[in-house]
Amino acid sequence: MYDLAIMWDWLAFGVRWLHVITAIAWIGASFYFIALDLMLRKADGMPEGAYGEEWEVHGGGFYHTTKYLVAPARLPEHLTWHKWQSYWTWLSGAALLAIVYWAGAELFLIDPNKADLATWQAVLISAAFIAVGWVGYDLLCKSPLKTRPTVVMLILFAGIVVVSYALNQIFTGRAALLHLGAMTATIMTGNVFFVIMPNQRIVVKDLQEGRTPDPKYGQIAKLRSTHNNYLTLPVLFLMLSNHYPLAFGTQYAWIIAALVFLMGVTIRHYFNTMHATGRGPAWTIGATAFIFVIIAWLSVAPTWDGDYEALDAQAMTDYETRYAEAEGFADVENIVLGRCSMCHAREPNWDGILWAPKGVHLETPADIAREARQIYLQAGVSHAMPPANLTEISPEERARIVAWFRGANDGLELASLTD
Numbered sequence: 001m002y003d004l005a006i007m008w009d010w011l012a013f014g015v016r017w018l019h020v021i022t023a024i025a026w027i028g029a030s031f032y033f034i035a036l037d038l039m040l041r042k043a044d045g046m047p048e049g050a051y052g053e054e055w056e057v058h059g060g061g062f063y064h065t066t067k068y069l070v071a072p073a074r075l076p077e078h079l080t081w082h083k084w085q086s087y088w089t090w091l092s093g094a095a096l097l098a099i100v101y102w103a104g105a106e107l108f109l110i111d112p113n114k115a116d117l118a119t120w121q122a123v124l125i126s127a128a129f130i131a132v133g134w135v136g137y138d139l140l141c142k143s144p145l146k147t148r149p150t151v152v153m154l155i156l157f158a159g160i161v162v163v164s165y166a167l168n169q170i171f172t173g174r175a176a177l178l179h180l181g182a183m184t185a186t187i188m189t190g191n192v193f194f195v196i197m198p199n200q201r202i203v204v205k206d207l208q209e210g211r212t213p214d215p216k217y218g219q220i221a222k223l224r225s226t227h228n229n230y231l232t233l234p235v236l237f238l239m240l241s242n243h244y245p246l247a248f249g250t251q252y253a254w255i256i257a258a259l260v261f262l263m264g265v266t267i268r269h270y271f272n273t274m275h276a277t278g279r280g281p282a283w284t285i286g287a288t289a290f291i292f293v294i295i296a297w298l299s300v301a302p303t304w305d306g307d308y309e310a311l312d313a314q315a316m317t318d319y320e321t322r323y324a325e326a327e328g329f330a331d332v333e334n335i336v337l338g339r340c341s342m343c344h345a346r347e348p349n350w351d352g353i354l355w356a357p358k359g360v361h362l363e364t365p366a367d368i369a370r371e372a373r374q375i376y377l378q379a380g381v382s383h384a385m386p387p388a389n390l391t392e393i394s395p396e397e398r399a400r401i402v403a404w405f406r407g408a409n410d411g412l413e414l415a416s417l418t419d
Contacts, residue, residue, distance in 0.1 A: 005373055005409075006381060012099045019092035026085035027232055033082075034229045037222075038275035040067055049073060070215045075207040083197055090189035097182055101126065101175055106319050107370070111172045125170060126179060133163065133183035134190045141224070149223060153230075160184075160261055164254040173248035174241075174359075180257050181238030184231050191224040229272070234264040245359030246299040256295050263291050320369035326408035329369075331400050336362050336375065339391040376405035 040052030051069035055062065101109045105119045109126065117125070136159060145151050163183065167176035199217035206213040237260045241247040247256060266284040274280035323329065343350045344362035360374065361367045368375065378385040379393060380401035386393060 005376065005405075008099070008103075009377055012096065015092055015096045015099060019089065019096055022085055022088040022092055026089045027236075029082050029085055030225070030228060030232065034225070034272065035275040036065060037067070038272055047072070070218055071203050071207055071213045075204065079204070081197075081200075083192060086189050086192040090185065093182065093185060097126075097178075101178065107373075109171055109175045111170075114172075115170045117170075122171070126175075129163065129167065129179055130183045130186050134186050137187045138190065138194070141227075153227075157258075157261060161254075161258045164257040168251075168254040173250065173253045174245075177238050177241045177248045177253060177257050181235045181241075184235050184238070188228045188231055188235070191228055195224045196221040230265055230268050231261075232264070233267055234261045237264075243358070245355060246296075249359045250299050250301070252298040252301060256298055259291050259295050259298075263288050266291070319372075320366055323369040323372040323405070323408050324365055326404055328400055328404035328407060329365075332375070332404045333365060333368055335393065335397045335400065336368050339386060339393045339397070340375075340379070342391070343386075372405055372408070375401060380405060 036054060039054050041054065043053050046053060046066065049068050049070065049072060051067045053064065053066045055064055057063070102119075102123045105122050110117050110119070110122050137156060140152055140155060140159075145155070160180070164176070164180050167179050170176070171179065199221040202217050203213040238257060241257075247253065250256070266288045270280035270284040270288075273284075341362045342348065343353050344356045344360050344367075346356070346361060346363065348354065348356060360371055362371060362375075380398055383389065383398075
């Protein structure tokens with residue numbers, strides 16, 4: 001079935017859209033409630049047990065919010081729970097990880113020059129990193145150090161640096177940063193599912209049964225929610241990084257990822273302080289800019305890349321061999337070299353382009369075979385590439401690309417689905 005690759009791409013797009021939608025809902029609610037907490041003020045005439053109140057204006061109306069530090073004297077009939085945004089963000093993210101990186105492990109996950117893994121091995125390691133990250137973090141938060149939140153965060157940061165380095169020794173740079181983000185996002189959702197919500201249910205049950213709730217449950221939930229607040233921005237950066245080779249296509253990607261967490265702290269500290277006092281500390285702006293400049297410098301620092309011409313002297317993977325030996329490959333190679341490689345090169349020769357777009361190189365037979373699916377989707381069935389058809393690829397040339405890709409997948413429906 002020739003259209004499975006197209007259907008698979010649309011599936012990935014749909015799941016990605018769902019992931020973005022739910023993430024916006026979760027992050028928006030999370031940021032709002034942290035800001036609301038910091039803006040609460042004491043006032044005369046507040047109900048018994050109330051901690052603070054806040055007046056806000058938005059959308060043509062006024063809102064009056066009151067927070068109870070433990071719980072109100074009685075449970076209201078209508079109670080809104082904020083949980084599904086987090087759950088659906090994680091579920092859609094896990095599905096997207098499976099669609100892009102597990103099903104496409106040979107392209108996006110495995111780097112044979114780092115670790116020559118079978119697909120099943122790479123998938124198991126991928127899942128293990130994500131799971132172990134949550135377990136390690138949770139044990140740290142429950143350890144005797146739990147009363148020293150600053151120490152907990154410093155140890156957590158050290159763990160992030162170690163994991164970032166380890167991931168970059170195993171997977172592609174793109175996958176390493178994405179997995180660090182996925183691990184962190186799992187910690188955030190784990191906080192909601194395993195800690196925050198169960199603690200809230202205990203408080204609600206105590207109210208329903210006439211008991212006075214223990215304030216420790218709210219305090220624990222608040223601490224985990226604060227952790228989530230500081231981890232959110234690094235996760236967003238790491239999820240976006242797979243679209244920017246300058247972030248992941250360097251031997252220093254693991255350092256870049258670690259520094260991103262420091263920027264997350266400085267940015268959130270600015271906003272949290274502003275919500276609490278009305279003014280954010282100026283030093284955080286300078287610190288964030290300084291870290292970002294260091295990251296930009298690391299992205300173009302000298303690397304230890306080998307001679308790319310040696311790639312074709314190495315044994316091709318089964319995936320690459322299938323396309324390199326398919327009928328019409330010689331024609332497609334000439335088309336790609338003539339229409340695409342001037343930009344998609346290790347050293348592009350198109351004015352204004354300093355690095356190959358998206359880190360995609362199309363200079364050798366191995367390069368072209370490796371990127372077969374993207375060539376088919378971007379320049380075969382669609383006219384996305386070249387941009388504005390600047391190199392004047394003809395309809396006949398696009399048809400040859402389509403015929404080559406589909407011919408290579410004849411009788412291999414599953415392969416064409418997951419390539």
